[in-house]
Amino acid sequence: MPDRVGIVAAAMTKFEAAKPWQHLAELVLEVTDKVVEAAGISLQKDVESIVSCSQDHWDGRTISSMPIPDVTCGHLKDESKVADDGAYAVLYGAMHILSGDHKLVLVVSHCAESHTDGTIIENWSIDHIFTRMLGLDYTLAAAMQARRYMDKYGITPEQFAKVVVKNKGNAKKNPYAQDSATLSVIDVLKSQMLADPITVMDRKPVSDGACAMILATEEIAKKLTDKPVWIKGAGNCYDPHFLGDRELADCDALETASKKAYKMAGIKNPVKEIDVVELSEYYSYQELLWTEGLGLCKRGEGGKFIDSGKTQLNGDIPVNPSGGLLSGIPITVAGMSRVAEAVWQLQGRSGERQIPGAKLAVAHGCGGICGQMHCVLVLGN
């Protein structure tokens, strides 16, 4: 895989708690226009294939990709939809190019979480024979995972709160972010409790928005931009569905996915080699758990890792300099926006949140109950 798929450009909407003035297709139109302009290509002539990511449940529509070809010049073109996280769509788009079937692919994802009650949708993702009727949603499940993580490894709510303080602080430097704030650990701990130990600040806020990017072959990417970003490695993996079948304090699937991606990218010592990480923390504790899964620290050391300050914007290995999902990114767009942020870091286009001299980045998307499935992409410039 190394250096054969180039990301030419990426674009996002500003993320907001609600965008009632925009139809879902208009969200896609906005990012498509932006990314096509940034890449300097013709949507009609140059784009051979369109890969999108959205969810029928969130859109309230069977074939949620139905309006996509309309706003992406998809008339009589190759078009497909991945119904996982946005990072999966980037990986699938890359496969189109690696296979030699297509030279230039547009990848888009959209979601307007404000249109519906997400807790009901989350409940519908849970096994319907044995567990769904308990009324579990992702926040309740996350509370169990966080509690297990605390019990097994002695991680504290203060350490979770540090993630919120860092990410909402970083978001102040990100013009696309929805929520940003200067907070203290006490502010987070004193905020409204949702499901112990998850407070309202520990959870990603409801958000609307979209993200897009242009993927191309090595040859075309080099022609289109002097700052191509290469997909160097990728991996994705599932954990079991039944929570009782999993050790919730560890993330086996993420470990498998990241090992595969690192092997492909030739990374031996992730914490030394990687310059910046953008990961999908739907809840604050997940950032600590996912840093373990990504091999940045050992199992159970996520708490110490945030305490060390290494993941701060000016640390050795900044995690979520964009503000992460806690700053407000909708589901499905989540993973793709992580890739987009990593692309901008590697292109040196991240403005105030730029990590100087970033050469190698990791972007992570996940989905399902307690992060049941993970997708890891290693990007380099």
Next chain:
Amino acid sequence: MSHRVAITGIGQTRHSGRRPYHNDGEMIHEAVSLALADADISIKDIDTVIIGNMDLFEGHYLNDAMLADYSGSIGKSGFKMNTGGTVGTMEVITAWYNIASGQSDTVLVIGWEKHDEGPVTSAITTIYEPAYTRWFSVGALSGLALLSDDYLRRANCPMEIGGIVRSYMSENASRNPNAHLREKYTVQDVMNARMVLYPLTLLMICPTSLGACAMVLAKESKAKKMTKKPVWIKDHVTVHAEEGGGLFDALSGGPRRTTETEAGKTILKRNHITKPLEEIQLFEMYDPCPFFHPFFLEDFQLCPEGEAWKLIEKGLTSREGSFPISPSGGVMCTNAIGDSGTLRVAEAALQLREDAGEHQVTRKVTQALASGFGGSNWTDLFLLTNSLD
């Protein structure tokens, strides 16, 4: 299409209208076990698991994750595809991309639907644009009736063709133990059935079935070790269009330029096929109602415009004919949407392997087409062969 990707294992459940004694996972597991046994491998040999169905039909969100315990995807990579009627074929294409890109060596594909668990027509109605067209659209039938009526008028085709097609399809399905509607009907039975939406009578409409189809796909070096009868994906193409646009293209007058014509031209040209009805011997078609046989034969560029129904009248497309369409009984007799497309590829592969049993066609098959249809008249088209040399 320089990559050599083969289908090495096929498994399908029996299809029916109800299956109260099995949940979704158990149904899928049945198809997966059969496919793995057919390929003579275990789940440990699989790198990637791809699932496809339409979420709102059963109501399960992220069901690739929900079904991980049954599909065998734990500890493996995977994708969930979701593209409407074409989802079954799209997941085979996703498997092809996984292998052709070098990301996986062996992929398990699962297409499934359990239509008794939700109100399918209500869910299909949400396909239509919410502000303008959803209010006067009902399910899939309105589009199918429009396309059928358009063909009848355009080609000057008599209504009886619908009866003839459904009649030989009922004969085909009666020979297929896995088909859902297996009763035999005469032309008169079909024509005298209650008119539901002109020109479609009750017997011309595809059922809502439940079932699953699983396939194992592998790269060449692995495929040759797994089976003596690999079926190769020689070519495939996806042609979709904008909301409503694919349908309007098919219904508008003037020279025909539809997703089917574009897909047909691409496949025939890329594979240097000049006499399709001779060089290709079979078509497992996504045929939701009888008039799609002549309509698709023409739009896929297999015969001249206005001629297909005459060839069908002469028996070209029956199981004993020289170009059988859907000898399995097709979507008209078995329609679990997420598996309908997967099943088309699987049934075409069974014919190429000469493993179709009682519904094996009489003529020798070396190349076969399989198609997917859905969305706003979207098309996926495959060319399969049992020998690449």
